[in-house]
Amino acid sequence: MSVVLVTPHRFPDLEPELAVLAPLGAELVETASPDEFARRAPEAAALLVSSTPVGAELIARLPDCRAIVRYGIGVEVVDVEAATAAGIPVGNVVDASVDEVADHTVAMALALLRRLPAAAALVEAEGWSLAPVSGVRRLRGLVAGIVGLGRIGQAVAQRLEAFGLEIIGFDPYASGGRYPLVELDELLARADVVSVHVPLTDDTRGLLSIERLARLRPTSVLVNVARGGIVDERAVALMLESDRLAGAGFDVFEREPLPGNHPLRRSPGALLTPHVAWYSEQSLREVQRKAAEQVARALRGEPLAPIVNPAVYD
Numbered sequence: 001m002s003v004v005l006v007t008p009h010r011f012p013d014l015e016p017e018l019a020v021l022a023p024l025g026a027e028l029v030e031t032a033s034p035d036e037f038a039r040r041a042p043e044a045a046a047l048l049v050s051s052t053p054v055g056a057e058l059i060a061r062l063p064d065c066r067a068i069v070r071y072g073i074g075v076e077v078v079d080v081e082a083a084t085a086a087g088i089p090v091g092n093v094v095d096a097s098v099d100e101v102a103d104h105t106v107a108m109a110l111a112l113l114r115r116l117p118a119a120a121a122l123v124e125a126e127g128w129s130l131a132p133v134s135g136v137r138r139l140r141g142l143v144a145g146i147v148g149l150g151r152i153g154q155a156v157a158q159r160l161e162a163f164g165l166e167i168i169g170f171d172p173y174a175s176g177g178r179y180p181l182v183e184l185d186e187l188l189a190r191a192d193v194v195s196v197h198v199p200l201t202d203d204t205r206g207l208l209s210i211e212r213l214a215r216l217r218p219t220s221v222l223v224n225v226a227r228g229g230i231v232d233e234r235a236v237a238l239m240l241e242s243d244r245l246a247g248a249g250f251d252v253f254e255r256e257p258l259p260g261n262h263p264l265r266r267s268p269g270a271l272l273t274p275h276v277a278w279y280s281e282q283s284l285r286e287v288q289r290k291a292a293e294q295v296a297r298a299l300r301g302e303p304l305a306p307i308v309n310p311a312v313y314d
Helices: 015-024 032-042 079-087 097-113 114-124 151-162 183-191 235-242 282-301
Strands: 001-007 027-031 046-049 069-071 143-147 166-170 193-196 220-224 247-250 271-273
Touching: 001 015, 001 032, 015 027, 027 193, 032 069, 046 114, 046 282, 069 282, 097 114, 097 151, 097 220, 114 193, 143 151, 143 183, 151 166, 151 193, 166 183, 235 247, 235 271
Parallel strands: 001 027, 001 046, 046 069, 143 166, 143 193, 193 220, 220 247, 247 271
Antiparallel strands: none
16 A cells, blocks of 8 residues: 655645545545654655655655655755656646736735725724825736746736736746746836735745845835745835835735734835635635645656646656
């Protein structure tokens, strides 16, 4: 019987995985802690990974592992280079939450542009005046800058376009397409709302540095639902506090959970959510099922699809 080891997770149960893997005779083993996961990893034929790191040292102790599969898109918790060197394919789930993330992004952008948090706080304080929500501009005709025009970036662009915003994009790996591409510095200087949709890699870590963020206008807003570490969070907090940025929405952070003393927590104009942009009742089950289907491919001797490190099949 093949053991499929599951890192600690927050799913209500593993029924979707069982439905896919039990017919193959696989035993699904949940682990309660990273230590237990590391201890039992060598017996696994496949790993299902949530947020527990799978580093080179652990990968070196996987004699019979046929796949490492990440629940979701990002694979930064997996040492892909080490897995490739060990001949272990790494898979992920790229399309289970596209609508959810795009919807969450646009909800944040509209809330910031319409200054809904300030308006709601006014009513809660029993006030009733337009003064605290001054600066609200008509959406039609504003410019949205999309950093990364993959599946989610394009879905966000389509939604914002429906509200009458002009779309520009930055993506060094894209060419042609529906939306005009510009250099990142130009995008930041022109956009009324900037939305970040790139993976966290060595190339994108610190992409929106304090120097680049300085190109934003004081009336602009910024939304990051991609990954922490791409945007300089402390620089954004400083800009919000000094009225050099109108608003910022973050669903992801360099350190999660977000520390209680983080400056974004007390920044005016900050709209923060706890890494939930991907979530709906439907997407939760879909990401579980699709991750299990990746493992099923590996157990049947089939290539993963999608595959993060295709070199393992060369």
